[in-house]
Amino acid sequence: MSFEVILGAWVATGLTLFILTFLYQDNPLFKLAEHLYVGISVGYAIVKTYDTVVIRLIYEPMVKQGDWWLLIPLAIGALMLTRYVPKAAWMSRIAFAFVVGVGSGLAIPRVISSYILKQIEDTVRPLAFLATDGSTTFTYSLLNPASNLNAIVLLIGVVSVLFYFFFSVEHTGPGKAVARTGIIFLMIAFGAAFGYTVMARMSLLIGRLTDLIEYAQPQYGRATWWLLAITIATLIVFHARRKGTEPPQ
Amino acid sequence: MTFLRRQLPLLITLVTGLLFAAQYYIPHPSSELMLTSVSKWLQIIGGFALILGVTSLFHIHAVKIRRKEPGWGYSFVLYAGMIGTIVIGLWHGGKETTDGVTTAFGWIYTFMMVPLQGTMFAILAFFIASAAYRSFRARSREAAVLLIAAIIVMMGRVPLGEHLIPISGDITQWILNVLNASVRRAILIGVSLGAVALSLKIIFGVERAYLGGGKE
Known part of the structure; x- marks a missing residue:
């Protein structure tokens, strides 16, 4: 195994353990890893942006293909930097106006088409389809994805939730029943989203623990065990030092 | 000027x-x-x-x-x-x-x-679990519904859950694909209507917050 991989295993194990120490309490090891994470992430974003924007979108089209129109977005972008010059800061408004104007213009027809009309169309579906042999497809089992009874459930859910958020009509009488149905649908969706998120995070945790177990193998120099011992010892030292400097109760 | x-x-x-x-x-x-x-x-x-x-x-x-x-x-x-x-x-x-x-x-x-x-x-994951322990007490009918939906989805997403309750996988898929989808769709329609209204306000100069404050 190469030196780079073994060194990488030690670094990855150390950083993973440093972050996990936050489960005990906030401590200098966690803060160190946290600040390193921010620094590396920003550095990575800068390098990737340089490669994508400066090299591929500006340098290559302008120098190799002679696309000098790109001077316009460069000028607009440069206007953003005028925020650092108080007397010229108003010029940055021109850049923001361009970005916001283009974004708003692009959003209107696309949002109406994709997120409003298409969603309404998919909410109102027939209960049965014609199969290729001429028969109709229909099943009462809601758990069957092909069941078109689910179309009714979807319709009830969408209408009741929309009604719950519609405050121009007082939620009394039949309206109260519809709004309450909306609340039940919302609670189920929030519960499902919560359960889904927890399991996604658990999946990430399992991934990290798998790496820690792998890096505890002899070919990696038992990095996990050594670094775990060092981390615990460091935490004990920090705890003892802080206890010594704390004022008496 | x-x-x-x-x-x-x-x-x-x-x-x-x-x-x-x-x-x-x-x-x-x-x-x-x-x-x-x-x-x-x-x-x-x-x-x-x-x-x-x-x-x-x-x-x-x-x-x-x-x-x-x-x-x-x-x-x-x-x-x-x-x-x-x-x-x-x-x-x-x-x-x-x-x-x-x-x-x-x-x-x-x-x-x-x-x-x-x-x-x-x-x-x-630990902080979510900790928060859930404190807030997930079934104090009302709505909270109970949320709790049950969360438990079913969590059970249906792991092999152990499906082993203990075999139908949990199918119910999880139904909750995610039908009940959850209907709520997401309703929220998406509402948010989209808001986005279109905001875009129109920006284009016609009614909404100017993006220009920031400062001197005129």
Whole structure:
């Protein structure tokens, strides 16, 4: 195994353990890893942006293909930097106006088409389809994805939730029943989203623990065990030092 | 001068907004070319926005170091991480691998960024579980519904859950694909209507908060 991989295993194990120490309490090891994470992430974003924007979108089209129109977005972008010059800061408004104007213009027809009309169309579906042999497809089992009874459930859910958020009509009488149905649908969706998120995070945790177990193998120099011992010892030292400097109760 | 400071930005928003809203309804190659070009332009302008953000981060930590505020040493760690990654990344032309061999930039990504990011998000599982323990008491019928839905989905997402309750996988899929989808759809329709209304307000100059305050 190469030196780079073994060194990488030690670094990855150390950083993973440093972050996990936050489960005990906030401590200098966690803060160190946290600040390193921010620094590396920003550095990575800068390098990737340089490669994508400066090299591929500006340098290559302008120098190799002679696309000098790109001077316009460069000028607009440069206007953003005028925020650092108080007397010229108003010029940055021109850049923001361009970005916001283009974004708003692009959003209107696309949002109406994709997120409003298409969603309404998919909410109102027939209960049965014609199969290729001429028969109709229909099943009462809601758990069957092909069941078109689910179309009714979807319709009830969408209408009741929309009604719950519609405050121009007082939620009394039949309206109260519809709004309450909306609340039940919302609670189920929030519960499902919560359960889904927890399991996604658990999946990430399992991934990290798998790496820690792998890096505890002899070919990696038992990095996990050594670094775990060092981390615990460091935490004990920090705890003892802080206890010594704390004022008496 | 007031025209340049106040009216010109509003005019630019109006013209560009109407132009790109109309672009959607013009199926012509030059219209498509205009859309492709402006998408690249927005990416380029976004690069300048990154400069603003990074400069702000640099400034905040420089002030911390200069004033020797508590934890100022960590700002050096942040600087070291950022500058080190930039230098190594630019040295390798922003490439993680060259001819199938991992570069130093790729090494930073694989052995530093991925573990840090993964662990940072993984510890959220503990905090979510802790928050759930405190808040997930079935005090009302609605809270009970939320609790049951969460438990079913959690059971249905792991092999052990499906082993204990075989139908939990199917019910989870039904909850996610039908009940959850209906709520997401309703919220999406509501949010979209709001987005369209806000876009119209911006284009016609009713909403001006994006221009910021300061002198007229």
